[in-house]
Amino acid sequence: MNAAPSPIGPRGPGAQGQAHAQAEAVAIAAERRWVFVVAAIIAVLLLMMVFTGLHWAAMPPSRVETVDINTLHLKGEFVESNLGTAVDADGKVTVRLIAQQYSFEPQCIVVPAEVPVTFRGTATDAIHGFIVGRTNANTMLVPGFVATFTTSFHKTGEQLMPCHEYCGTGHEAMWARVQVLPREEFLARARPGERMNCVPR
Ligand SMILES: [Cu+2]
Numbered sequence: 235m236n237a238a239p240s241p242i243g244p245r246g247p248g249a250q251g252q253a254h255a256q257a258e259a260v261a262i263a264a265e266r267r268w269v270f271v272v273a274a275i276i277a278v279l280l281l282m283m284v285f286t287g288l289h290w291a292a293m294p295p296s297r298v299e300t301v302d303i304n305t306l307h308l309k310g311e312f313v314e315s316n317l318g319t320a321v322d323a324d325g326k327v328t329v330r331l332i333a334q335q336y337s338f339e340p341q342c343i344v345v346p347a348e349v350p351v352t353f354r355g356t357a358t359d360a361i362h363g364f365i366v367g368r369t370n371a372n373t374m375l376v377p378g379f380v381a382t383f384t385t386s387f388h389k390t391g392e393q394l395m396p397c398h399e400y401c402g403t404g405h406e407a408m409w410a411r412v413q414v415l416p417r418e419e420f421l422a423r424a425r426p427g428e429r430m431n432c433v434p435r
Pocket residue numbers: 333334335336361362363397398399400401405408
């Protein structure tokens with residue numbers, strides 16, 4: 235025959251059993267509080283991921299602007315005669331460039347110091363990228379997408395601009411130069427409608 239379960243638990247009657255039950259109740263309450271704290275932390279992290287993912291639209295960093303790589307050299311913004319630095323009528327400076335295995339076009343880019351410069355670039359064949367010296371001018375160039383950002387250069391002189399995305403066997407030889415000119419010198423050289431570069435002729 236089975237004995238009836240004891241009403242006072244396996245540890246027997248008395249103060250010891252009561253203290254144990256109290257301690258267990260405290261532990262359970264504390265663990266329950268921590269479940270809410272941890273759940274709240276996880277919820278905040280998930281909300282941050284969803285917000286940043288949707289708000290910044292992930293990749294490419296600025297927004298999605300596509301370009302047809304099959305007609306890149308034939309028509310539109312990235313034809314050879316339109317590459318280089320342009321100064322618009324309203325004084326805005328835009329650099330357009332393309333990356334291909336294993337060079338940048340133009341090979342030498344000229345920009346003014348202390349003036350916001352907008353870069354617009356794309357790649358023709360593989361994923362490339364560039365960084366200008368120790369500045370914050372830094373982007374990936376993905377075929378079919380236009381990468382764009384605006385930055386200012388504070389130091390005049392020449393900077394190296396290497397490709398920083400491994401793009402094939404010639405990757406380490408893929409780089410261009412950026413010449414940062416004093417603002418007045420740059421503007422004296424600029425001609426409306428012309429595309430500037432510093433490629434030696
Ligand atoms: Cu490259």
